[in-house]
Amino acid sequence: AQSVAQPEDQVNVAEGNPLTVKCTYSVSGNPYLFWYVQYPNRGLQFLLKYITGDNLVKGSYGFEAEFNKSQTSFHLKKPSALVSDSALYFCAVRDPWVPTRDSSYKLIFGSGTRLLVRP
């Protein structure tokens, strides 16, 4: 069965410092991996995805993520954190097979990591 683990409930960083939010996954075959961000009282917004190709994926708002197949990880990174990056971040995984008419793009989400960037 597919699963995603986010080992840190909260990550604290100072503005201007690099940040890393960790994610590990378990899935048979090659995974499709996603990061979403949730700002207070808002829905989830798509940040970036890894499907295939380069292990370093760039996404919205200056975020990037590094796919590491040997460590089954997909950590979210940003070189210089902003206070406005403070939010809840979710890693998600999807089975890579193309769904048939009776299936769907079901995502399995991690438990979320709260990022707090202090001024």
Add this chain to the structure above:
Amino acid sequence: NAGVTQTPKFRVLKTGQSMTLLCAQDMNHEYMYWYRQDPGMGLRLIHYSVGEGTTAKGEVPDGYNVSRLKKQNFLLGLESAAPSQTSVYFCASSYSSQSLRGYTGELFFGEGSRLTVL
């Protein structure tokens, strides 16, 4: 372009009452989903739909029913609310591989509906 709209945004129920959450999307998406979000548990899939008139169970379907009579709407019903159903509910939608070539499955979320069952 409104995207995915959920109503109501907040609701307080007493145990045993019923209610319906409405999700509407204006992106002509084939697929729609209902998730619940609980602290420390991330998002869990309740039910989903791959097209008008079709629904299927997700990870935590018990106590909920859904209907997709129109392509743009996906309704989530609680027939007899229980305190364990206190949660934030998110609707999401997506294209299908048939409707968008090369589509890899990103979901578009509504802003959530906070439900409290007393």
